[in-house]
Amino acid sequence: MTPRPRPRATGGIADADADSLWIATAATAPTLPTLDGDAAFDVAVVGAGYTGLSAALHLAERRVRVAVLDAHEPGWGASGRNGGQVNPGLKLARTDLRRLFATDLADRMYDAAAGAPGFLFDLVRRTGIACAATQTGTYRLAHSATAARTLQAAAATLAAEGAPVRMLDGQAIAGEIGANGYLCGYLDPRGGNVHPLDYVRGLARVAMAYGAKIYAGVQVDALERSSDGWHVRTSHGIVRADSVIVGTNGYTGDVWPGLAQTLLPVLSFQIATARLTSAAAQTILPGRQAAYDSRRLILYFRRSPDDRVVLGGRASFTTAHRVADYSVLQRVLAGLFPVLAKTPIEYRWAGRVAITSDFLPHLHEPAPGLYVGGGYNGRGVAMATLLGQVLADLACGRRDIPYPITAIRRIPLHALREPALHVAMLYQKAMDDLGR
Numbered sequence: 223m224t225p226r227p228r229p230r231a232t233g234g235i236a237d238a239d240a241d242s243l244w245i246a247t248a249a250t251a252p253t254l255p256t257l258d259g260d261a262a263f264d265v266a267v268v269g270a271g272y273t274g275l276s277a278a279l280h281l282a283e284r285r286v287r288v289a290v291l292d293a294h295e296p297g298w299g300a301s302g303r304n305g306g307q308v309n310p311g312l313k314l315a316r317t318d319l320r321r322l323f324a325t326d327l328a329d330r331m332y333d334a335a336a337g338a339p340g341f342l343f344d345l346v347r348r349t350g351i352a353c354a355a356t357q358t359g360t361y362r363l364a365h366s367a368t369a370a371r372t373l374q375a376a377a378a379t380l381a382a383e384g385a386p387v388r389m390l391d392g393q394a395i396a397g398e399i400g401a402n403g404y405l406c407g408y409l410d411p412r413g414g415n416v417h418p419l420d421y422v423r424g425l426a427r428v429a430m431a432y433g434a435k436i437y438a439g440v441q442v443d444a445l446e447r448s449s450d451g452w453h454v455r456t457s458h459g460i461v462r463a464d465s466v467i468v469g470t471n472g473y474t475g476d477v478w479p480g481l482a483q484t485l486l487p488v489l490s491f492q493i494a495t496a497r498l499t500s501a502a503a504q505t506i507l508p509g510r511q512a513a514y515d516s517r518r519l520i521l522y523f524r525r526s527p528d529d530r531v532v533l534g535g536r537a538s539f540t541t542a543h544r545v546a547d548y549s550v551l552q553r554v555l556a557g558l559f560p561v562l563a564k565t566p567i568e569y570r571w572a573g574r575v576a577i578t579s580d581f582l583p584h585l586h587e588p589a590p591g592l593y594v595g596g597g598y599n600g601r602g603v604a605m606a607t608l609l610g611q612v613l614a615d616l617a618c619g620r621r622d623i624p625y626p627i628t629a630i631r632r633i634p635l636h637a638l639r640e641p642a643l644h645v646a647m648l649y650q651k652a653m654d655d656l657g658r
């Protein structure tokens with residue numbers, strides 16, 4: 223069966239992977255100006271996702287003249303396609319960060335990431351972005367005995383640090399969210415959900431209201447430094463700026479030498495069911511929290527604002543998307559929620575998650591006045607919003623930031639990533655199947 227084509231309901235996001243519930247249910251895309259020939263700004267931003275638009279919003283609020291340039295349109299990349307889960311924290315624990323960075327910096331990173339959902343929900347409240355934002359919490363769930371031990375230790379550490387997490391056994395999880403097969407889990411009330419495309423379009427609208435210019439369909443081909451600042455060579459002319467921010471993440475091409483080779487772009491797939499019956503809606507995530515589990519090929523699910531189950535996972539490490547990848551998710555869905563075994567799947571889509579070698583987001587400053595943020599490892603809804611503000615601070619000359627600026631380091635043998643990752647994926651899937 224081939225995923226059926228669907229007319230695009232709103233916006234013009236045209237991409238084979240974008241048969242998405244979010245496109246079908248989003249408010250209309252903002253009307254954007256066109257870039258005609260050369261122009262000059264204080265800051266030029268490449269990429270109109272959460273990173274670039276949060277940076278632009280925080281710059282425009284400070285009356286900095288900022289232009290955002292996107293080869294497609296706001297939210298065309300991962301920011302318009304993701305699960306909309308606003309997850310607290312980085313993938314590494316505080317103790318892991320302290321092994322990699324000075325204690326003070328490690329603690330600031332950890333605390334900033336833990337507070338990233340709060341930062342996002344405050345921003346949404348403060349600016350009035352309509353994106354079905356709900357700070358209802360995030361469940362982290364254990365699918366195996368090994369994962370249960372890890373998760374119990376993580377919950378104990380979080381509780382000792384004062385995080386308001388609540389531990390649940392498998393029976394309590396089944397009772398609260400209707401999902402089968404988990405041994406235990408915890409609810410972290412700092413997380414929640416947004417409608418991801420409405421959120422990114424909302425950021426664009428608010429940034430424009432403060433004076434930012436956002437240009438769609440403008441491909442950035444090169445960034446050149448000269449005596450009068452940066453020259454951003456685009457498909458529509460040269461944009462001159464004192465500083466440049468790059469937020470191209472999993473869709474990074476040749477915009478700066480070596481940058482694409484610091485990231486492994488892997489596809490994450492999602493399906494959305496038909497609307498739940500009222501009986502199913504009473505048992506499946508009635509509290510509308512976000513949830514993700516401990517499988518290596520991480521599985522995440524939530525209720526959509528229009529009462530479907532949206533379930534996603536990393537079914538493949540190739541950049542091609544295949545029907546089989548969606549069938550895997552459909553089988554997993556029926557296992558978790560047997561009541562949905564016959565519920566039709568109405569939307570299927572995929573997007574690129576950017577993985578880094580240390581599983582941490584990265585900030586780079588490869589040349590004076592050039593700032594890069596990305597590599598969110600599937601946790602970019604909150605973190606890209608936060609690091610967008612940090613990038614804005616850097617472009618304004620502030621150096622006291624809660625995150626390290628690291629050198630661009632290419633991942634060794636990056637060119638061989640697809641076959642290597644495919645083998646790794648098969649291994650990880652086998653381990654998941656064995657419950658390890």
Ligand SMILES: Cc1cc2nc3c(=O)[nH]c(=O)nc-3n(C[C@H](O)[C@H](O)[C@H](O)COP(=O)(O)OP(=O)(O)OC[C@H]3O[C@@H](n4cnc5c(N)ncnc54)[C@H](O)[C@@H]3O)c2cc1C
Pocket residue numbers: 268269270271272273274291292293294295296297298299300301302303304305306307308309440441442443469470471472473474475477490491492522534572573574575595596598599600601602603604605606
């Ligand atoms: C399927 C999926 C599910 C996910 N689920 C979650 C989740 O539930 N929770 C969570 O926290 N995170 C999730 N993520 C990750 C999250 O979506 C990303 O981390 C985040 O959106 C990254 O935002 P960004 O602005 O950095 O990049 P993007 O949103 O990818 O934007 C990059 C933009 O750069 C533009 N661009 C690239 N090159 C150029 C160029 N040369 N010139 C001009 N423009 C260019 C692209 O057109 C694109 O619009 C998910 C990701 C995917 C793909």
